Amino acid sequence: MTELTMAQALNLALRDALAEDERVLVYGEDVGPLGGVFRVTDGLTEAFGEDRCFDSPLAESGIVGTAVGMAMYGQRPVVEMQFDAFGYPAFEQVVSHVAKMGNRTRGGLRLPLVIRIPYGGGIGGVEHHSDSSEAYYAHTPGLRVVTPATPADAYSMLREAIESPDPVVFLEPKRRYWSKGEVEPGARTEPMDRAVVRRVGTDATLIAYGPMVTTALDTAAAASAEGLDIEVVDLRSLAPFDDATVTASVRKTGRAVVVHEASTFGGYGAEVVARVTERCFHYLDAPVLRVGGFDIPYPPPKLEEHHLPGVDRILDTLARLQWESRWVEPERSAPSAVAPNGLVLPAHDTRVNA
Amino acid sequence: MKRIDERPAPAPPGLPSLEPVRLVDRHGRRVDTPLYQSPGNAVLLELLRGMVVGRRFDQQAGALTRQGRLAVYPSSHGQEACQVGGALALDEGDWLFPTYRDSVALVTRGVDPVEVLTLLRGNWHSGYDSNRYRCAPQCTPLATNASHAVGLTYAARRKGENVAALVLMGDGATSEGDAHEAYNFAAVWNAPVVFLIQNNQWAISVPVHKQSKAPTLAHKAIGYGIRGHHVDGNDAAAVHSVVSGALADARAGKGPAIIEAQTYRIDPHTNADAPQRYRDATEVDRWRGRDPLNRLEALLRAEGLLDDDALAAMAAEGEALATRVRERMAGEDTLDPDELFAHVFASPTAQLLEQRQALRDELREA
Numbered sequence: 059m060t061e062l063t064m065a066q067a068l069n070l071a072l073r074d075a076l077a078e079d080e081r082v083l084v085y086g087e088d089v090g091p092l093g094g095v096f097r098v099t100d101g102l103t104e105a106f107g108e109d110r111c112f113d114s115p116l117a118e119s120g121i122v123g124t125a126v127g128m129a130m131y132g133q134r135p136v137v138e139m140q141f142d143a144f145g146y147p148a149f150e151q152v153v154s155h156v157a158k159m160g161n162r163t164r165g166g167l168r169l170p171l172v173i174r175i176p177y178g179g180g181i182g183g184v185e186h187h188s189d190s191s192e193a194y195y196a197h198t199p200g201l202r203v204v205t206p207a208t209p210a211d212a213y214s215m216l217r218e219a220i221e222s223p224d225p226v227v228f229l230e231p232k233r234r235y236w237s238k239g240e241v242e243p244g245a246r247t248e249p250m251d252r253a254v255v256r257r258v259g260t261d262a263t264l265i266a267y268g269p270m271v272t273t274a275l276d277t278a279a280a281a282s283a284e285g286l287d288i289e290v291v292d293l294r295s296l297a298p299f300d301d302a303t304v305t306a307s308v309r310k311t312g313r314a315v316v317v318h319e320a321s322t323f324g325g326y327g328a329e330v331v332a333r334v335t336e337r338c339f340h341y342l343d344a345p346v347l348r349v350g351g352f353d354i355p356y357p358p359p360k361l362e363e364h365h366l367p368g369v370d371r372i373l374d375t376l377a378r379l380q381w382e383s384r385w386v387e388p389e390r391s392a393p394s395a396v397a398p399n400g401l402v403l404p405a406h407d408t409r410v411n412a
Numbered sequence: 413m414k415r416i417d418e419r420p421a422p423a424p425p426g427l428p429s430l431e432p433v434r435l436v437d438r439h440g441r442r443v444d445t446p447l448y449q450s451p452g453n454a455v456l457l458e459l460l461r462g463m464v465v466g467r468r469f470d471q472q473a474g475a476l477t478r479q480g481r482l483a484v485y486p487s488s489h490g491q492e493a494c495q496v497g498g499a500l501a502l503d504e505g506d507w508l509f510p511t512y513r514d515s516v517a518l519v520t521r522g523v524d525p526v527e528v529l530t531l532l533r534g535n536w537h538s539g540y541d542s543n544r545y546r547c548a549p550q551c552t553p554l555a556t557n558a559s560h561a562v563g564l565t566y567a568a569r570r571k572g573e574n575v576a577a578l579v580l581m582g583d584g585a586t587s588e589g590d591a592h593e594a595y596n597f598a599a600v601w602n603a604p605v606v607f608l609i610q611n612n613q614w615a616i617s618v619p620v621h622k623q624s625k626a627p628t629l630a631h632k633a634i635g636y637g638i639r640g641h642h643v644d645g646n647d648a649a650a651v652h653s654v655v656s657g658a659l660a661d662a663r664a665g666k667g668p669a670i671i672e673a674q675t676y677r678i679d680p681h682t683n684a685d686a687p688q689r690y691r692d693a694t695e696v697d698r699w700r701g702r703d704p705l706n707r708l709e710a711l712l713r714a715e716g717l718l719d720d721d722a723l724a725a726m727a728a729e730g731e732a733l734a735t736r737v738r739e740r741m742a743g744e745d746t747l748d749p750d751e752l753f754a755h756v757f758a759s760p761t762a763q764l765l766e767q768r769q770a771l772r773d774e775l776r777e778a
């Protein structure tokens with residue numbers, strides 16, 4: 059076990075991928091000798107040469123477009139968009155080609171490429187450096203969209219993304235680049251399209267991803283002081299969505315809150331709420347709520363703390379989960395009943411009107 | 413370009429000539445053009461054959477559209493010299509990056525004509541095996557496949573293969589940011605990519621002078637530090653000569669080139685277009701007088717390389733192709749709705765399998 063920052067874990071993943079697979083190429087803006095503005099590609103040009111890790115012209119559409127061509131011809135390009143908002147010039151390539159090529163050619167031309175994007179706020183970045191752009195990508199059929207929350211996942215998921223036969227938008231929570239965690243060199247965590255339960259709890263589920271997983275865990279710790287036992291699910295994969303893991307958690311707890319940094323209106327959380335409600339309606343003791351950023355363009359650094367969901371706002375939202383209904387509920391520890399679908403339910407969940 | 417003397421190549425950026433390079437004038441007479449060499453007789457005959465067959469294919473596709481058998485068809489009529497001249501300049505190992513307009517280039521490249529029409533018939537988004545024919549899928553978002561060619565040749569170079577690529581684009585597409593990015597990437601990476609701009613004078617209803625202030629579109633090459641060539645796009649011999657020269661230069665490590673070919677879209681933009689709203693019929697007539705097939709035919713006849721029988725054989729070949737296309741597209745296609753979910757990812761996700769099942773149930777109940 060080594061303690062690494064998320065940026066170091068990502069660097070190690072690229073390093074190992076470059077070493078293991080001749081087809082892997084890393085390029086983008088300033089990813090060469092500088093090592094990327096966040097140093098994720100630090101030392102790669104030195105170790106593998108200009109041929110494998112290099113600075114390209116400063117043009118995001120061209121970066122992704124050339125990656126499409128490389129992937130068409132058997133390479134495995136890993137390209138970097140320097141910041142979330144600077145990925146927008148490449149949007150047409152992503153939506154019209156990256157996401158569609160495998161489908162439009164009936165599987166004839168698969169595009170095994172990875173687009174790395176540092177995303178989200180919380181680093182005091184000025185305008186255009188803090189967008190949460192995940193919903194644009196997650197809404198686009200044909201893309202895998204994943205986001206790690208821990209250094210161990212950062213390593214494992216990036217390796218898996220590079221090995222994937224499908225194009226992957228790999229969203230890196232930039233405010234967590236410097237947070238540390240144990241990484242077993244070479245070790246793989248759960249498959250990248252699976253959500254995981256980061257904290258087991260019984261009273262409510264916090265559903266989070268990327269930068270908000272840590273915040274959700276902090277919230278759960280604070281809630282336990284208030285007598286609430288909160289489960290935290292880290293989605294990891296935004297597309298496809300791991301219905302099974304999320305549904306199992308919410309059916310168990312009966313209450314859920316989705317947390318993300320992105321503006322709430324039309325945000326990724328809306329999809330999560332819809333899916334959870336469709337699948338867990340009779341298990342729910344309260345509407346599934348969302349905590350997200352306000353519906354405003356990303357604010358200036360001195361105001362971003364008011365925009366970003368924090369522990370207090372999430373606690374307040376948890377408090378709105380109609381806990382009063384508990385007072386009339388049977389005990390949670392009542393004997394279990396078996397639902398028609400074979401799931402074991404706490405007795406209270408069989409009530410028609412929870 | 414194939415230089416016939418030993419003069420060194422003009423250091424890029426050399427200015428493309430304002431007068432397009434021409435090897436055969438509109439009456440079918442040879443034009444003495446220093447620096448550019450005419451293709452040999454066999455290639456000239458092959459160019460005419462490709463254009464005759466291509467035009468017949470184009471007419472057939474138009475007819476199928478009027479019968480409702482194609483959803484839409486952007487015609488190549490008038491642009492045969494560019495499409496055939498360009499496609500025939502490719503080596504077997506090279507790649508072609510066509511647009512929606514370039515069906516004739518694909519047929520010339522040897523792609524099954526019915527597979528060429530899959531997209532326009534509305535059956536699927538691309539009907540042919542790109543790897544087999546070394547032709548990328550036909551691209552509709554303008555200029556966006558140009559950078560793919562740059563990336564593909566980069567990948568080929570990494571594999572030790574000397575592959576060049578020919579990107580076809582329209583005059584309107586050169587205004588797109590993606591055209592600029594592709595030219596620039598190609599230049600910086602010294603990529604073996606030739607961009608052939610078929611300037612057919614119109615981007616749907618917008619004339620080329622509203623696209624650019626450049627003296628010619630080939631002049632754009634100067635800003636990228638690469639070669640630019642300006643060619644008569646209704647002169648198949650000139651197109652072939654200039655494109656094969658540029659491809660040879662590219663394969664020889666001399667970098668990319670931008671070629672502007674002056675041509676004309678005789679037909680409407682697609683069957684859905686209304687050209688009388690924006691252009692004068694006399695303009696079309698003027699360009700009919702510069703027909704690329706007539707020109708090459710006149711040359712070959714004058715030089716004793718073509719007689720009525722040889723031309724009839726080419727026409728018969730086109731007729732046979734048209735008949736095959738008609739017959740194969742006469743019936744109704746059976747499409748499998750399951751396939752909607754099959755190719756989105758290398759293997760379908762749980763969500764797609766669920767949706768596939770839902771559609772199956774819906775169809776069973778219907």
Ligand SMILES: Cc1ncc(C[n+]2csc(CCOP(=O)(O)OP(=O)(O)O)c2C)c(N)n1
Nearest residue numbers: 513552553554582583584585612614615616
């Ligand atoms: C990015 C993009 N914008 C708009 C369109 C719609 N459109 C299709 S063809 C066309 C005109 C293209 O003109 P040109 O590049 O000269 O090619 P031509 O059709 O004349 O061959 C337009 C505007 C498109 N396909 N892609």
